[in-house]
Amino acid sequence: EVQLVESGGGVVRPGGSLRLSCEASGFTFDDYGMTWVRQAPGKGLEWVSGINWNGGDTAYADSVKGRFTISRDNGKNSLYLQMSSLRAEDTALYYCARGKRPGHSGSLDYWGQGTLVTVSS
Amino acid sequence: NFMLTQPHSVSESPGKTITISCTRSSGSIATNYVQWYQLRPGSSPTTVIYEDNQRPSGVPDRFSGSIDSSSNSASLTISGLRPEDEADYYCQSYDGTNVFGTGTKVTVL
Numbered sequence: 001e002v003q004l005v006e007s008g009g010g011v012v013r014p015g016g017s018l019r020l021s022c023e024a025s026g027f028t029f030d031d032y033g034m035t036w037v038r039q040a041p042g043k044g045l046e047w048v049s050g051i052n053w054n055g056g057d058t059a060y061a062d063s064v065k066g067r068f069t070i071s072r073d074n075g076k077n078s079l080y081l082q083m084s085s086l087r088a089e090d091t092a093l094y095y096c097a098r099g100k101r102p103g104h105s106g107s108l109d110y111w112g113q114g115t116l117v118t119v120s121s
Numbered sequence: 122n123f124m125l126t127q128p129h130s131v132s133e134s135p136g137k138t139i140t141i142s143c144t145r146s147s148g149s150i151a152t153n154y155v156q157w158y159q160l161r162p163g164s165s166p167t168t169v170i171y172e173d174n175q176r177p178s179g180v181p182d183r184f185s186g187s188i189d190s191s192s193n194s195a196s197l198t199i200s201g202l203r204p205e206d207e208a209d210y211y212c213q214s215y216d217g218t219n220v221f222g223t224g225t226k227v228t229v230l
Contacts, residue, residue: 035219037166044224045158045166045211059218095165105215107156107172111165 002026002110004096009115016086020115022079022096030054030074033099035108036081038092038117048094049081050104059104064090086119093117123147125212125222132228137202141225143212144194153214155195157186160224161208169210170197204229 008020022034036048049060049070058070069082079096093116097108124146133139143155157170168177170186173195183203188195195214199206207229212222 037221039160044209045160045213045221047213047219047221050219061218097166100171105217105219107154107168108158108166108213108219109168109171109177111167113165 002098004098004110004112006094006096006112006115009094009117011118011120012086013121014087014119016119017082017084018086018117020081020083020094020096020117022081022112024077024079024096024098027098029072029077031102033102033104033106034070034072034079035097035099035104036070036079037095037097037108037111038090039095039114040089040092043092046092050099051079052104053102057104083117086117088119091117091119122218123216123220125214125220127210127212127222127225129223130226130228132230133202134230135202135204138198138200139202139227141197141199141210141212141227142192142194143196143222144192145214148216149190150188150193150195150214151190153216155186155188156213157184157195157197158211158213159208160211166211199227202229 035050067085093114095114096112098110100107154172158166174186
């Protein structure tokens with residue numbers, strides 16, 4: 001059974017940093033691209049970042065470019081999102097999702113339960 | 122990059138059929154596959170349609186997807202509407218990066 005479990009969310013002050021993790025199980029992790037998607041309170045889904053199967057190709061939404069860094073450790077079956085210079089508008093539920101293919105973009109077929117990030121003073 | 126625009130909300134009675142549109146602002150809708158995700162309150166998104174018109178196992182055949190190049194849009198059709206179909210629905214496509222639609226709230230009256 002495919003499982004994606006996010007962790008690392010919490011409350012952080014504006015300008016602060018946070019690192020999200022997503023532990024994957026039930027599939028061959030390095031066969032698939034991975035993605036972070038977020039949903040701010042009362043808002044829709046927003047794609048944040050994607051990474052290909054070996055970490056060699058990444059992409060970011062303009063809203064987070066230069067502040068967030070996506071990475072993966074295939075030996076640990078884990079995906080990460082390092083977030084810095086956090087803003088109030090980054091407050092959201094962050095989902096980890098598996099791509100159907102090895103690249104960093106495309107269809108997403110499995111999602112985690114999400115981890116909540118709140119940026120507030 | 123492009124945008125995907127959906128109607129804000131759709132309401133219909135049980136047993137009826139609804140269609141949700143997803144219009145691409147620039148570039149051809151046929152260039153990259155379109156997916157549809159269902160998001161119920163308190164749950165994670167699930168895929169109801171992938172690669173324009175493919176249904177994942179476990180998704181009932183009441184859900185179908187299509188694309189229309191003349192209107193540069195994709196559509197999700199739900200027939201035989203049931204109370205459990207009440208949810209938010211998002212289309213998604215890509216062109217180097219992923220793009221989600223604006224979302225549609227489906228209400229079953």
